[in-house]
Amino acid sequence: MNPGGKRFYLVDGEILPEAILKTAMVNEMLAKGEVAKVSEAVEIVGLSRSAYYKYKDGVLPFRESGRxxxxxxxxxxxxxxxxxxxxxxxxxxxxxxxxxxxxxxxxxxxxxxxxxxxxxxxxxxxxxxxxxxxxxxxxxxxxxxxxxxxx
CATH class of the missing domain: 3.30.70.1150 (ACT-like. Chain A, domain 2)
Structure with a gap:
């Protein structure tokens, strides 16, 4: 058990909800400098800004997990x-x-x-x-x- 702590999962991207996948795409576009603003990126991938801000800090590609x-x-x-x-x-x-x-x-x-x-x-x-x-x-x-x- 991990009471009160964060838990992380390794999940196949094919089974994730579309909003999670699009959030990952926006994060990647911003990190690579392909777009300058969140509003630009969410428009390109077809995601609402509210959905992006809801998930943005919890969705990162596995290889870019900060390690x-x-x-x-x-x-x-x-x-x-x-x-x-x-x-x-x-x-x-x-x-x-x-x-x-x-x-x-x-x-x-x-x-x-x-x-x-x-x-x-x-x-x-x-x-x-x-x-x-x-x-x-x-x-x-x-x-x-x-x-x-x-x-």
Whole structure:
């Protein structure tokens, strides 16, 4: 039980009432800067201002729930042209946001690389990203070395 506290649910958007879905659309339009005013956004999606204000603070897409996940990944890459580029393209393809890159000088044909990235907008989970990185030609290892959730 959670007496007096907020309760959150993960609900498939297809079963939500239209007003809730449209409220989420308005919030997204405002966050992306697609519109400047609430009145403009509610008119576009066909929602009353009163309905929007009733739900606006309680409706957010799951991935934008105010959490940012920062992870550190350690990689060992073969010293050949284009391998780091393939790693970066793979992260970008799943909407990962790289914050820092550190690559050491290669020794014995291998270059250690560490990446710190924000995974809050990623379209796949971290284990899936690591699996995809490990499958790239020239990537010897890819492992999670740390993560932190920022609320």
């Amino acid at each position: 940012t996940s920062i992870i550190s990944v350690s990689l060992m890459l073969e010293h050949h042209p284009g391998i780091l580029s393939r790693v970066l393209n793979t992260v970008a393809a799943v909407d990962g946001n790289i914050l820092t890159i550190n690559q050491s000088v290669p020794e014995k044909g291998l270059a250690p690389v560490s990446l710190v990235m924000d995974t809050s907008q990623m379209s796949v989970d971290v284990p899936r990203l690591l699996s995809e990185l490990r499958q790239l030609t020239g990537v010897r290892t890819a492992q999670l070395v740390g993560d932190s959730e920022k609320k």
